[in-house]
Amino acid sequence: MTRTETQVTLIQIDNYGPWTVAPSPKREPDLQTLQSRLYADLSQLVAHHDGYVFFTRFDNMIAVTNGIDLAGHRRIQDAVSNRYPVTVSLGVATGASPREAVGEATANLQAAGSAQDGERTEILRGDPLCEEGAVQIAHFDVNDATSQYTDELNAFEVFRHIDRGYSALLEYMYDAHDSLSFFIGGDNVISVTAGLDRPAFDAAIDHVEETAGIELKVGVGHDLRAGDAGMAAKEALERCRERGTRVEVGASESAGRA
Numbered sequence: 001m002t003r004t005e006t007q008v009t010l011i012q013i014d015n016y017g018p019w020t021v022a023p024s025p026k027r028e029p030d031l032q033t034l035q036s037r038l039y040a041d042l043s044q045l046v047a048h049h050d051g052y053v054f055f056t057r058f059d060n061m062i063a064v065t066n067g068i069d070l071a072g073h074r075r076i077q078d079a080v081s082n083r084y085p086v087t088v089s090l091g092v093a094t095g096a097s098p099r100e101a102v103g104e105a106t107a108n109l110q111a112a113g114s115a116q117d118g119e120r121t122e123i124l125r126g127d128p129l130c131e132e133g134a135v136q137i138a139h140f141d142v143n144d145a146t147s148q149y150t151d152e153l154n155a156f157e158v159f160r161h162i163d164r165g166y167s168a169l170l171e172y173m174y175d176a177h178d179s180l181s182f183f184i185g186g187d188n189v190i191s192v193t194a195g196l197d198r199p200a201f202d203a204a205i206d207h208v209e210e211t212a213g214i215e216l217k218v219g220v221g222h223d224l225r226a227g228d229a230g231m232a233a234k235e236a237l238e239r240c241r242e243r244g245t246r247v248e249v250g251a252s253e254s255a256g257r258a
């Protein structure tokens, strides 16, 4: 199996806090519109290179960028400054675990100055992978969310249930496996993991069921790019639905570690 090495890019809007209140506080719907449009554009720009972006806090987004070099990052950065009244800084790093990678990517930006330093703009710092490393993506989905929740409870109660499950999964995957988990809409969560095997995913699902009462299934993919690993994960998730199983992994995953 190709060695797992996750490349993470921290995308941070430059000096955004001061901008939101200059010369006076900007209307919140305008900020929400800017943030969601920026996420949409970044999602497409990064997907063009077969990477994934997660919206996280919107002013700070985390991308999985295996295969994207510094020139590719610079083009993404330029596209943002050409389209928006704000600019972004990018910190890039690789790690044996996603947690290690995001730690280094963050440190790269923090070393260049504060997120609210008007002089620190359009930083691009880090070392993209010289050699090819693979990324592991796990796509989790709540079992029967439509019949159990969406068609039964009020919309906010559904949101509470899904969010409780997401929080339990996020904490467990970070603490137990140095993995980064992101809510991606509906009843879906993507975890960026590193070489986890079937028993590790089974244990994660058990934990969420025990602590949050939410039943999950997961499809796992492993490939050189996040986009390809993500598609393999979605195909594996479909196999869970067809076979009634709760964990399906791509063929190359069987050699993973617990």
Ligand SMILES: Nc1nc2c(ncn2[C@@H]2O[C@H](COP(=O)(O)OP(=O)(O)OP(=O)(O)O)[C@@H](O)[C@H]2O)c(=O)[nH]1
Pocket: 141, 142, 143, 144, 145, 146, 147, 184, 185, 186, 187, 188, 234, 241
């Ligand atoms: N982002 C994202 N959202 C999805 C995807 N598939 C489904 N959803 C969302 O999740 C909601 C629930 O869909 P499903 O997960 O297919 O339905 P379910 O009732 O949970 O049924 P099973 O998953 O088969 O147990 C949908 O309304 C969508 O909002 C996906 O691949 N990506």
